[in-house]
Amino acid sequence: MGHDEPPQHQVVANDLRRRITNGEWEVGAKLPSRARLATEYRVGANVLQKAQERLIIEGLLEGRAGSGTYVAAPRERRRMVRARHREQRGGSPFRGDMAEIGRSGTWEAHSEARTPAPDGIALRLGIDTGELCVRTEYEFLADNQPAQLSVSWEPMSITGETPIVLPEMGPLAGLGVVERMRSIGMEVTTCVEVPRPSRASQAQANLLGIGLGDPVLVIERTYYTGEGRAVETADITVPDARWEVAYEFGIDA
CATH class of the missing domain: 3.40.1410.10 (Chorismate lyase-like)
Known part of the structure; x- marks a missing residue:
């Protein structure tokens, strides 16, 4: 990876953000497992986890203990x-x-x-x-x-x-x-x-x-x-x- 290229987790986060914005998963929908998404993006589990954590911080996703990761409802200001x-x-x-x-x-x-x-x-x-x-x-x-x-x-x-x-x-x-x-x-x-x-x-x-x-x-x-x-x-x-x-x-x- 070149010095000017973004880190892998950012690339994955950007693509997940695009897919969510385009409606591939609706609000409340459960995302595929991290293992499945990691295989799809050809990255390690830690990279996929960091990407999802970035989107949780942004409010696009929410993690539910023991259940998985879901598309979050839009935050109201x-x-x-x-x-x-x-x-x-x-x-x-x-x-x-x-x-x-x-x-x-x-x-x-x-x-x-x-x-x-x-x-x-x-x-x-x-x-x-x-x-x-x-x-x-x-x-x-x-x-x-x-x-x-x-x-x-x-x-x-x-x-x-x-x-x-x-x-x-x-x-x-x-x-x-x-x-x-x-x-x-x-x-x-x-x-x-x-x-x-x-x-x-x-x-x-x-x-x-x-x-x-x-x-x-x-x-x-x-x-x-x-x-x-x-x-x-x-x-x-x-x-x-x-x-x-x-x-x-x-x-x-």
């Missing part, structure tokens, strides 16, 4: 509305967002306490570089499918000696930043969001089920008290192929 009232409903804003469009919102989270704030995060939080924070990684799911990612930072100078030091543990676990901070006397009054287009890293692609370099929207969000003190900042990553983000603003009379 849903609208994710970020509005002022999302912080006024109580409970998790994400769960409320999903409920409004008829989906079940869940998440998985992992927190690390006593994590030094890097330069950019420290600047956003108005603290010194290296000041200790709780860093939490989130994987948000809509109907058990990846919807968005988030990396959150909270200064331990605010939460360190309180029951809410870990966002997903304790009496207010999972209730959102606004309610948690209110419980320790920090009244959040402002949320600032800065959306920026980006491309998925390999780690983000793996978690979101998209391809390396696929378009994503990264939302830099920071919560402030009425005195202007930042209590939390986060980077929220939304896959562009599945979600469009809309902002809703109330108009004061």
Whole structure:
């Protein structure tokens, strides 16, 4: 194979994509076994597997444990509305967002306490570089499918000696930043969001089920008290192929 030729698995993926697009297999149809397709394309089983995995990431195929590989239903691109009232409903804003469009919102989270704030995060939080924070990684799911990612930072100078030091543990676990901070006397009054287009890293692609370099929207969000003190900042990553983000603003009379 020459240096300018694509790898075998990409060639096979391209041809399978063509056959699916041309309707050789309908939505919901089961593809022939990997062994049969590998023989048809005259490639090894590992090459065929990589080709199908590429199409699963793209959403053209879906694997069913113990059953085989099927043509997936086209993904619909849903609208994710970020509005002022999302912080006024109580409970998790994400769960409320999903409920409004008829989906079940869940998440998985992992927190690390006593994590030094890097330069950019420290600047956003108005603290010194290296000041200790709780860093939490989130994987948000809509109907058990990846919807968005988030990396959150909270200064331990605010939460360190309180029951809410870990966002997903304790009496207010999972209730959102606004309610948690209110419980320790920090009244959040402002949320600032800065959306920026980006491309998925390999780690983000793996978690979101998209391809390396696929378009994503990264939302830099920071919560402030009425005195202007930042209590939390986060980077929220939304896959562009599945979600469009809309902002809703109330108009004061």
